[in-house]
Amino acid sequence: MVVTGVVVKVGGSYLGARIAGQTGNEALVIGVGMLPRAGVELVVVTGALAAGVIDGRLFSAVLALVFVSVLVTPLFLSRAIGRVGEGS
Structure with missing residues (x-):
């Protein structure tokens, strides 16, 4: 779920920018x-979660997605900016 979430978040913004x-x-x-x-x-x-619409497992998965996205962004962003600077 975390990998899918990261791909969907980046992909949606990418598509909008394109x-x-x-x-x-x-x-x-x-x-x-x-x-x-x-x-x-x-x-x-x-x-x-408070309304009982999702369970603790899904809540934990979304929290993991948020945590991973915040941690990997600096690495991914520096690489992406480097690509713009190279003009490739």
Whole structure:
């Protein structure tokens, strides 16, 4: 779930940036830069847990996604920015 979540979060932002006219590498920087934005996810998943809509396992999986996304963003972002600088 964590890998899928990261791919979907980056992919959605990437697609939006491409539609807005950014190059592939610029869109990748935008996609990766949006990865650690987790405030809405935390609010929704906390509310869903409190309302009994999801169980503790799914709540834990979403928390893991948030944690991993925040930790891997600096590494991914520096690589993506490097690609823009290279012009590839």
